[in-house]
Amino acid sequence: MQAFDGGRRLIPLGRQLGRGGEGSVYEVANHAELVAKIYHQRPNREQAEKLRVLAAVQDSALLKLAAWPVDLLSASPGGPAIGFLMPRLEGFKDIHLLYGPKSRLTDFPTANYRFLVHTAANLARAFSVVHSHRAIVGDVNHANVVVSQQATVKLIDCDSFQVMDPQSRAVYICHVGVPTHQPPELQARGSFDGIVRTPNHDSFGLAVLIFQLLFLGRHPFSGTYLGSGDMPIERAIREHRFAYGNAANALRMKPPPGLPPLHAFGLVAALFNQAFDSTGDNWVRPPVT
Numbered sequence: 001m002q003a004f005d006g007g008r009r010l011i012p013l014g015r016q017l018g019r020g021g022e023g024s025v026y027e028v029a030n031h032a033e034l035v036a037k038i039y040h041q042r043p044n045r046e047q048a049e050k051l052r053v054l055a056a057v058q059d060s061a062l063l064k065l066a067a068w069p070v071d072l073l074s075a076s077p078g079g080p081a082i083g084f085l086m087p088r089l090e091g092f093k094d095i096h097l098l099y100g101p102k103s104r105l106t107d108f109p110t111a112n113y114r115f116l117v118h119t120a121a122n123l124a125r126a127f128s129v130v131h132s133h134r135a136i137v138g139d140v141n142h143a144n145v146v147v148s149q150q151a152t153v154k155l156i157d158c159d160s161f162q163v164m165d166p167q168s169r170a171v172y173i174c175h176v177g178v179p180t181h182q183p184p185e186l187q188a189r190g191s192f193d194g195i196v197r198t199p200n201h202d203s204f205g206l207a208v209l210i211f212q213l214l215f216l217g218r219h220p221f222s223g224t225y226l227g228s229g230d231m232p233i234e235r236a237i238r239e240h241r242f243a244y245g246n247a248a249n250a251l252r253m254k255p256p257p258g259l260p261p262l263h264a265f266g267l268v269a270a271l272f273n274q275a276f277d278s279t280g281d282n283w284v285r286p287p288v289t
Contacts, residue, residue, distance in 0.1 A: 001075075002075060002076075003036060003038065003073040003082065004073065004074050004078075004079070005073060005085065006055075006072050007071075008077035008078055011036060011073060011085070012030060013026040013027070013028065013029065013036055013038075014029045022039055023083060024037070025038075028085065034086065034088055035086060038082055038083035039083050042080060042081070042082055048081040049165075049170075049172065050172035051069055051081055053163050053164075054069045054158065055069045055070055055084065056165075057133050057134070057163065057166065058070050061132075062129060062130070062133060065122075065154055066126070066154060066156070067089055067155070067158055069085070069158060069159060070084070070086060070087070071085045072085075084159065089154055091148050091149065092146035092147060092154055093107050093108070094142065094147075095119075095145040095146065095209065095213075096212075098119065099116070099142075099213045100216075100217045101217065108147075110149070116214060117214070119147055120210045120213050123209060124210070125153075126154075127202055127203075127206050127288045130155065130161070130202075131202070131288060133163075134164040135163040136161060136162040136174065136197040136198065136199065136201070136202055137162075138174025138176070138177065138201075138202070139157070139174055140177075140181045140182075140208070141181045142209065142212070160174055162174040162196070162197050173192070173193075173194070173197070174197060175191075176192060177192050179234045179237075180219060180234065181204070181208050182205065182237070183200075183201055183204035183237070183285075184239075186201060187234055188238055199287065200285055202288070207271070207275035207276065207285065207286070208220060214268075215260075218255075218259060220242055220243065220276050221233050221236035221241060221242060221243060221276070222236070222243065222256070223236075223241075223254055223255045224243075224254040224255075224256065226252040227252045231253075239251070240276075240277070241253045242272075242273070242276035242277045243256075244262040245262070245272075245277035246273055247277055271286045
């Protein structure tokens with residue numbers, strides 16, 4: 001397979017490093033710091049334009065914290081996009097391996113609670129930098145965040161992010177989302193097509209990830225429902241049933257046993273309540289700064 005970058009230079013692809021539903025990732029033979037993602041199906045016009053904008057807004061701040069597209073790839077010089085170049089990440093592991101107590105012992109054996117807090121702070125900073133570039137993560141979930149043994153954080157799958165073209169102001173949306181990390185106002189939707197996400201939407205998913213880091217992998221809306229029937233996480237989110245919040249009793253929710261009470265986290269507890277214990281679609285969650 002041949003690939004050419006935006007400067008019409010031949011990019012020699014090496015061995016395949018991984019294969020996913022959308023595309024495969026390859027080594028770049030003459031650039032050890034880069035990898036190439038080649039899509040299984042050629043991107044349509046909207047996807048190609050989105051990749052162009054993502055590559056255009058990249059800078060050193062983004063590249064420090066994300067596997068961000070840095071250049072488009074085509075099958076022939078100047079041809080339509082078939083993929084993109086991005087930084088190669090080594091020494092990072094999925095964040096869920098850190099917040100799960102058993103997996104943490106194996107994959108992050110030296111991590112203590114200070115490490116978890118450091119990771120949470122770095123994750124919030126990563127979201128802040130993305131937002132400062134007129135981009136939105138959109139599909140927030142544990143599969144698009146990786147962590148190093150030094151608690152540094154990288155965001156991956158950035159080609160799904162929502163981004164605004166700084167020149168035309170056109171918005172290229174994120175078409176996907178994992179329901180367990182989407183806010184109440186985006187629950188029970190058959191599709192995310194046509195939805196322009198905001199930093200306030202991202203703040204909900206970020207708060208879920210931080211909660212899971214600090215609460216042994218527990219989801220903030222996963223508790224004991226004292227009513228009749230089942231209470232799946234998606235419904236609990238939609239109905240604002242934060243299992244640890246001030247209104248948990250009134251909402252007939254109780255947190256699982258064996259975990260510290262929310263008030264033990266001081267000021268952070270108030271931020272979790274602001275993020276989750278809401279009563280309306282226009283609720284303003286703690287901003288990412």
